[in-house]
Amino acid sequence: MVDITFCRSEDRRLDRTGLHYRSMSSTWTLPDDLQAPTIVPEFPASGEPLPRHWSLCFGCGDDQPSGIQMTFVVGDGASVVGRFEVARRYQGGPGVIHGGILGTAFDEAQGMACRSVALAVVTAHLEIDFARPIPLDSTLEITAKVDGTVRRKVYTSAEARIVAGPGADPDVVVGTSRGLFLVIDQTHFEKVKSMVDAVPAAAGTAAEASSF
Numbered sequence: 753m754v755d756i757t758f759c760r761s762e763d764r765r766l767d768r769t770g771l772h773y774r775s776m777s778s779t780w781t782l783p784d785d786l787q788a789p790t791i792v793p794e795f796p797a798s799g800e801p802l803p804r805h806w807s808l809c810f811g812c813g814d815d816q817p818s819g820i821q822m823t824f825v826v827g828d829g830a831s832v833v834g835r836f837e838v839a840r841r842y843q844g845g846p847g848v849i850h851g852g853i854l855g856t857a858f859d860e861a862q863g864m865a866c867r868s869v870a871l872a873v874v875t876a877h878l879e880i881d882f883a884r885p886i887p888l889d890s891t892l893e894i895t896a897k898v899d900g901t902v903r904r905k906v907y908t909s910a911e912a913r914i915v916a917g918p919g920a921d922p923d924v925v926v927g928t929s930r931g932l933f934l935v936i937d938q939t940h941f942e943k944v945k946s947m948v949d950a951v952p953a954a955a956g957t958a959a960e961a962s963s964f
């Protein structure tokens with residue numbers, strides 16, 4: 753018999769404060785040997801903007817018109833706060849955000865939080881709880897932090913809140929995420945770094961592509 757206890761759906765409604773789950777269905781556990789995050793000197797101070805990592809990124813690129821164009825400021829410690837507008841083209845169900853767009857936002861925000869401890873990372877694992885529907889035309893804020901590291905592994909978590917527009921209530925968590933990121937070096941993109949938008953990078957963008 754297959755043991756499905758690990759993925760049993762629990763009551764995951766938010767409590768009356770809107771801040772805590774009664775219980776989580778997640779299987780996510782932090783390892784016993786987790787190290788507290790050591791912040792790299794390159795990471796800006798709390799309250800400072802955190803620049804996009806790549807202009808053509810679907811999550812943060814300001815030269816990517818189809819993307820969600822998240823912007824970030826540094827939070828306390830190994831954390832960031834990102835925002836984006838839930839444009840109507842991000843629709844999933846009628847009037848609400850597509851879950852994959854929220855996934856993109858969490859991925860981007862948790863990846864950006866990793867810049868507090870490493871120069872470059874990629875996502876290895878991401879899991880999301882979609883707690884409330886998120887209306888189009890709202891402004892979503894994602895707070896993301898590094899919970900700790902083990903060797904190249906960076907453990908992160910994040911929460912989403914609607915802070916402006918339809919459904920705005922900064923006390924209500926509308927989604928949560930947990931993710932594992934892996935620190936990479938420049939060899940990771942070696943095979944593709946000369947190709948941007950599936951064509952060889954134009955002069956001027958190649959230098960940026962090599963740094964991501």
Ligand SMILES: CCCCCCCC/C=C\CCCCCCCC(=O)SCCNC(=O)CCNC(=O)[C@H](O)C(C)(C)COP(=O)(O)OP(=O)(O)OC[C@H]1O[C@@H](n2cnc3c(N)ncnc32)[C@H](O)[C@@H]1OP(=O)(O)O
Nearest residue numbers: 805859860863864871872873874875876877903905934964
């Ligand atoms: C969109 C691109 C963005 C690029 C950004 C560039 C830098 C900018 C700087 C900062 C940006 C921050 C913002 C970014 C936001 C967006 C991030 C994304 O969406 S990234 C795209 C999606 N992700 C991939 O395409 C990875 C594809 N996967 C891989 O390339 C490999 O699988 C990789 C690098 C993740 C791991 O491969 P290995 O060969 O380096 O490492 P192994 O030896 O397999 O694992 C190392 C340890 O990690 C564990 N591990 C690996 N994958 C795991 C998993 N899925 N679940 C649990 N553990 C895992 C292993 O068990 C091992 O653990 P033990 O050290 O032995 O304890």
